[in-house]
Amino acid sequence: MPYPADAPHSQQLFDRARAVTPGGVNSPVRAFGAVGGTPRFIASARGPFLVDADGREYVDLVCSWGPMLLGHAHPDVVAAVRSAVGAGTSYGAPTRPEVELAEEIVDRTPVDSVRLVSSGTEATMSAIRLARGVTGRDLVVKFAGCYHGHVDSLLAAAGSGVVTFGLPGTPGVPAAATAATLVLPYNDRAAVSAAFAEHGDRIACLITEAAPGNMGVVTPEAGFNRFLAETCAAHGVLMVSDEVMTGFRVSRSGYHGLDGDGWRPDLMTFGKVMGGGFPAAAFGGRTELMAQLAPDGPVYQAGTLSGNPVAVTAGLTTLRLATADVYRRVDSAAAQVQQLVGKALTEAAVPHVVQAAGNLFSVFFVKDGDEAATSVRDFDGAQRQAQHRFRAFFHAMLAHGVYLPPSAFEAWFVSAAHDDAALDRIAEAVPHAAAAAAAARPDDEGPG
Numbered sequence: 001m002p003y004p005a006d007a008p009h010s011q012q013l014f015d016r017a018r019a020v021t022p023g024g025v026n027s028p029v030r031a032f033g034a035v036g037g038t039p040r041f042i043a044s045a046r047g048p049f050l051v052d053a054d055g056r057e058y059v060d061l062v063c064s065w066g067p068m069l070l071g072h073a074h075p076d077v078v079a080a081v082r083s084a085v086g087a088g089t090s091y092g093a094p095t096r097p098e099v100e101l102a103e104e105i106v107d108r109t110p111v112d113s114v115r116l117v118s119s120g121t122e123a124t125m126s127a128i129r130l131a132r133g134v135t136g137r138d139l140v141v142k143f144a145g146c147y148h149g150h151v152d153s154l155l156a157a158a159g160s161g162v163v164t165f166g167l168p169g170t171p172g173v174p175a176a177a178t179a180a181t182l183v184l185p186y187n188d189r190a191a192v193s194a195a196f197a198e199h200g201d202r203i204a205c206l207i208t209e210a211a212p213g214n215m216g217v218v219t220p221e222a223g224f225n226r227f228l229a230e231t232c233a234a235h236g237v238l239m240v241s242d243e244v245m246t247g248f249r250v251s252r253s254g255y256h257g258l259d260g261d262g263w264r265p266d267l268m269t270f271g272k273v274m275g276g277g278f279p280a281a282a283f284g285g286r287t288e289l290m291a292q293l294a295p296d297g298p299v300y301q302a303g304t305l306s307g308n309p310v311a312v313t314a315g316l317t318t319l320r321l322a323t324a325d326v327y328r329r330v331d332s333a334a335a336q337v338q339q340l341v342g343k344a345l346t347e348a349a350v351p352h353v354v355q356a357a358g359n360l361f362s363v364f365f366v367k368d369g370d371e372a373a374t375s376v377r378d379f380d381g382a383q384r385q386a387q388h389r390f391r392a393f394f395h396a397m398l399a400h401g402v403y404l405p406p407s408a409f410e411a412w413f414v415s416a417a418h419d420d421a422a423l424d425r426i427a428e429a430v431p432h433a434a435a436a437a438a439a440a441r442p443d444d445e446g447p448g
């Protein structure tokens with residue numbers, strides 16, 4: 001039996017929340033704004049399942065937007081965190097687990113040295129400051145549709161041309177903050193070459209998601225990351241590979257582990273999995289670059305809770321548990337979900353494209369008339385979606401006990417805890433959701 005469409009306890013909490021918090025949520029996408037209806041307030045989670053305030057259980061395909069690689073409340077992570085909390089929660093002085101987490105990151109990735117921070121936003125903001133400080137240049141290149149946190153200079157919308165200086169993507173960001181940001185179409189080598197030919201000696205860094213997951217999953221075309229690295233090197237520009245989402249999730253060493261043959265970024269950013277569900281993130285790079293940071297160098301960067309011992313313990317325990325077998329299980333669960341969803345949508349004649357970058361994947365609901373589309377390569381393509389079909393699909397999945405990202409522009413996440421019980425639940429839900437997507441009409445806004 002599907003769950004009822006209303007969710008009275010979540011609704012009550014949402015009403016209270018809206019009275020005291022903007023939009024009732026502490027991060028916008030949680031509000032169900034893109035799909036309509038009442039966001040589910042979560043009471044607890046274990047393994048692949050969430051339980052909401054109305055006592056309903058869902059298979060979780062959000063996994064906290066990436067961090068929960070091992071599933072929720074992994075007993076070893078919980079035990080390690082309990083023990084860390086008992087030893088005091090913050091000292092404002094260095095600790096052994098910080099050293100060990102930095103060593104673990106350096107061991108798994110191409111960086112030699114890392115600075116720990118508390119969020120992915122802080123990581124990318126700090127990496128850009130470092131790049132500007134080291135190069136003495138101001139311009140930053142980013143790709144339309146890539147998200148790197150809510151850093152002023154990166155909340156830049158593309159203008160109308162192919163190579164455009166950014167316009168503020170939100171009120172509150174001064175035009176001056178984005179005027180030094182060049183926004184380019186993803187996967188477009190000609191646009192990159194043109195921008196570097198014209199502005200190369202003024203560009204401090206190019207920042208890119210190692211594999212974009214914030215416009216849905218868009219795979220870098222073969223050799224694109226290497227091309228970016230080579231183009232940057234030729235112009236003395238630092239390449240910042242943002243692995244906040246992909247790092248330690250799509251492989252032991254992140255997307256670079258799948259795509260990094262023979263090239264390496266100058267700087268990298270990490271977050272999500274490395275915090276094990278707590279606020280921890282990092283940026284890193286070659287020793288001589290990182291040495292330009294305070295206290296050794298002149299580029300200032302700091303944080304009261306950076307390297308917080310509880311967060312670091314959760315992250316370190318998670319990474320140590322993230323063995324080859326864990327990645328095999330995550331990869332296999334991701335492949336099975338893609339297969340189940342693809343099959344159900346095909347059988348219901350819903351035009352769609354499933355795209356994956358390692359075990360990170362998403363489903364694009366292709367517009368009627370665009371059935372021939374076989375891949376989405378950039379933000380323009382991602383925006384040509386039949387969002388009404390996604391909304392209908394989302395709500396039918398929710399009613400059948402599967403919690404998807406509440407937006408057509410997000411990656412779907414699984415964990416090593418997504419076992420047969422979780423996959424069976426998804427298999428039962430998808431035919432209903434595919435039928436709902438097939439029946440959806442363009443003016444369906446979702447529940448009010």
Ligand SMILES: Cc1ncc(COP(=O)(O)O)c(C=O)c1O
Pocket residue numbers: 065118119120121122124147148149150209214242243244245271272281
């Ligand atoms: C690729 C990427 N970079 C940076 C961020 C920002 O991280 P945070 O939300 O921890 O600030 C995100 C968040 O989703 C992300 O996906």
